[in-house]
Amino acid sequence: MENFFARYKNPLVLMAVLFIQVVALATQVKRSENSKAASSGGTRLIRVWTVTAFTPIEKMFVSTGHFFSNSWHNYADLRGVRQQNRQLQDEVARLQMEQVRLKQDADQARRLQALMDFKEKFVSKTVAAQVIGTSGTEQSKVITIDKGKRDGLKPDMAVITPNGIVGKIKEVYPLSSQVLLVNDHESGAGVILESSRLQGILKGTSLGELQISDVMSDEKVEAGEHVITSGGDRIFPKGLSVGTVSNAVADRDNDPFLVIKIKPAADLNRLEEVLVITETAEAQRAASSASPVRAADILSQRLPSIPKQDANAPKIPGATATPTPAGPAAGSDKTKKPAVPDAGQKKAVSDAGQKKEGAGTTAAVKTPSAEAGGVKAPVPAGKTAAGGSVNSASPKTGADTKKPTSLGTAQPAAAGAGESPTPTPTSKPKATPPKKPKAPAKTPDASPGSTDNTNAGQQETVPAPGATPAATPSANQEKPPR
Amino acid sequence: MNAGVSLTSREEIEVHRFSWPASIGIPLLAVFLQVFLRIGLLNFLDLPLLVTIFFAVARRRPVPGMITGALIGTLQDAWTGHPIGLFGIAKTIVGYLGSSIGVKLDVDNPGSRFLMTFAFVLIHKFIYMVIDLQLVGGSEAWNWGHTLFSALANGLAAVVLFAVLDRLKQRN
Numbered sequence: 001m002e003n004f005f006a007r008y009k010n011p012l013v014l015m016a017v018l019f020i021q022v023v024a025l026a027t028q029v030k031r032s033e034n035s036k037a038a039s040s041g042g043t044r045l046i047r048v049w050t051v052t053a054f055t056p057i058e059k060m061f062v063s064t065g066h067f068f069s070n071s072w073h074n075y076a077d078l079r080g081v082r083q084q085n086r087q088l089q090d091e092v093a094r095l096q097m098e099q100v101r102l103k104q105d106a107d108q109a110r111r112l113q114a115l116m117d118f119k120e121k122f123v124s125k126t127v128a129a130q131v132i133g134t135s136g137t138e139q140s141k142v143i144t145i146d147k148g149k150r151d152g153l154k155p156d157m158a159v160i161t162p163n164g165i166v167g168k169i170k171e172v173y174p175l176s177s178q179v180l181l182v183n184d185h186e187s188g189a190g191v192i193l194e195s196s197r198l199q200g201i202l203k204g205t206s207l208g209e210l211q212i213s214d215v216m217s218d219e220k221v222e223a224g225e226h227v228i229t230s231g232g233d234r235i236f237p238k239g240l241s242v243g244t245v246s247n248a249v250a251d252r253d254n255d256p257f258l259v260i261k262i263k264p265a266a267d268l269n270r271l272e273e274v275l276v277i278t279e280t281a282e283a284q285r286a287a288s289s290a291s292p293v294r295a296a297d298i299l300s301q302r303l304p305s306i307p308k309q310d311a312n313a314p315k316i317p318g319a320t321a322t323p324t325p326a327g328p329a330a331g332s333d334k335t336k337k338p339a340v341p342d343a344g345q346k347k348a349v350s351d352a353g354q355k356k357e358g359a360g361t362t363a364a365v366k367t368p369s370a371e372a373g374g375v376k377a378p379v380p381a382g383k384t385a386a387g388g389s390v391n392s393a394s395p396k397t398g399a400d401t402k403k404p405t406s407l408g409t410a411q412p413a414a415a416g417a418g419e420s421p422t423p424t425p426t427s428k429p430k431a432t433p434p435k436k437p438k439a440p441a442k443t444p445d446a447s448p449g450s451t452d453n454t455n456a457g458q459q460e461t462v463p464a465p466g467a468t469p470a471a472t473p474s475a476n477q478e479k480p481p482r
Numbered sequence: 483m484n485a486g487v488s489l490t491s492r493e494e495i496e497v498h499r500f501s502w503p504a505s506i507g508i509p510l511l512a513v514f515l516q517v518f519l520r521i522g523l524l525n526f527l528d529l530p531l532l533v534t535i536f537f538a539v540a541r542r543r544p545v546p547g548m549i550t551g552a553l554i555g556t557l558q559d560a561w562t563g564h565p566i567g568l569f570g571i572a573k574t575i576v577g578y579l580g581s582s583i584g585v586k587l588d589v590d591n592p593g594s595r596f597l598m599t600f601a602f603v604l605i606h607k608f609i610y611m612v613i614d615l616q617l618v619g620g621s622e623a624w625n626w627g628h629t630l631f632s633a634l635a636n637g638l639a640a641v642v643l644f645a646v647l648d649r650l651k652q653r654n
Binding site: 009010013014017018021022024025026028029 | 544545548549552556565566567568570571574575578582613617618619
């Protein structure tokens with residue numbers, strides 16, 4: 001060491017002298033730009049030099065530390081990243097596939113929802129089917145669906161979509177069917193223009209277009225008019241959407257007629273799901289109308305009515321349709337004669353009688369029709385003084401129901417004869433004698449014989465004495481017939 | 483001294499001594515004249531530098547040469563208002579180099595004195611500019627014409643001045 005200083009004495013002394021002077025220089029000089037910012041007169045140059053001298057060293061240490069730290073975190077500590085990346089890629093692929101599947105499901109759900117809404121609206125029974133094939137040629141417009149004979153499909157069944165008609169079943173196989181589209185040149189359907197009510201036959205062309213022919217050229221057809229099915233072809237139910245009129249021009253080949261081009265409502269080139277109408281709403285109604293329910297029947301069921309006597313009730317010889325207690329009061333003006341306004345009510349009475357079988361109270365009020373039948377003989381005398389036509393008084397109960405009677409003229413025509421009507425044998429069993437004493441109270445002059453001529457002259461038809469007192473207005477009241 | 487690398491004879495590398503008044507008075511006079519004497523020609527001459535070169539080369543010892551340069555430079559800085567060390571560092575290095583070169587070259591020849599001074603002026607100017615620009619933060623621009631003319635003038639002045647100052651040498 002001593003040799004070192006002796007050998008390099010001059011350079012060392014030079015460095016020492018220079019260092020001292022540099023330090024002295026640094027202690028005096030201040031950064032002019034820093035002096036503006038620093039209130040204390042700026043940063044000493046020695047501080048700047050020191051910081052400047054040590055900053056590279058500090059940077060070197062920091063950079064070295066960062067290098068090792070980054071090397072660890074970015075390389076050495078990434079052991080599971082590759083596997084995790086593979087898992088994430090698999091997850092992404094799976095989610096993408098699931099997203100596609102969900103989208104398809106959602107689209108299909110929307111289409112099926114539309115189909116269901118449409119089904120509830122128009123048709124009674126349908127079979128949903130998917131299009132699984134086409135004819136493959138431009139000449140024939142035929143598609144294949146995945147439902148066949150096993151699903152109840154039959155030829156000539158209508159095939160529709162929520163937008164409009166599609167075609168009809170052409171061929172039916174056990175598991176599939178062929179559908180002839182409406183735009184096929186062999187297809188046809190009865191249609192009607194919705195606003196102008198013009199009817200025509202919808203046919204397909206060889207170009208796959210829809211047109212209506214056989215419409216007179218003097219008819220006014222406007223583009224955009226909606227076309228619906230007319231139901232006349234017995235294939236498509238009435239009212240289904242067919243399309244809109246695109247244009248209407250004169251038929252060159254058939255001069256006095258028009259050729260109306262139709263834009264189909266259903267996209268016949270992009271069919272995916274269709275509905276096959278296996279049963280229309282009209283057919284269902286026709287089937288249910290075998291036993292129609294009339295409004296009068298419903299009304300009679302809800303209003304107080306005369307229960308019909310039980311047909312199976314045992315026949316009692318002494319029992320008459322006209323309760324005996326009614327006789328004394330027959331001549332009273334206060335008698336209220338029941339009236340049977342129409343046959344419907346009469347039927348209701350019959351129905352009611354079946355429901356209230358065995359009721360003792362029915363004896364006095366029962367079987368007005370039977371009474372009417374029983375008074376067939378006195379009917380001629382029952383012609384009213386006013387000269388009103390007297391009902392034919394057919395023995396059949398339905399005879400007097402064909403003509404409605406005035407509610408205000410409830411006097412039986414036979415009453416004027418003063419004869420005791422002879423009830424038909426069939427009416428006897430309907431009367432239930434056990435409750436006879438009460439019956440007159442309810443129907444004082446239920447018997448036709450109890451009526452007087454005055455009242456009899458007001459009636460127009462043979463009354464139905466079986467009507468309840470409440471339902472029979474006063475004999476003196478005269479109301480215009482309704 | 484290492485005579486093997488020296489280009490001078492034994493007589494030429496003889497170390498000269500100066501009296502104390504001369505060693506102190508000449509530098510002070512040179513700085514005084516440089517600072518306080520307002521002569522246009524002195525703008526190109528650097529008398530303290532010439533004195534530094536003379537004493538360093540005459541003494542042929544680096545340490546006394548660099549200390550002489552440090553002192554003259556510090557005194558010049560103090561009197562001229564420059565930061566202490568600006569001229570001091572430059573003249574310290576020039577003194578060190580002059581004393582080092584004085585051992586190996588014949589510095590008594592006028593031609594070598596001119597060239598040596600010419601070179602030292604450039605070195606001194608270069609060191610001064612580096613310190614002024616890089617350390618002090620000055621903005622003085624380097625002017626080659628002024629620098630070369632100054633070097634030339636100082637070289638010529640050194641030939642004359644050194645001949646005068648040779649009379650102050652004390653032989654061993």
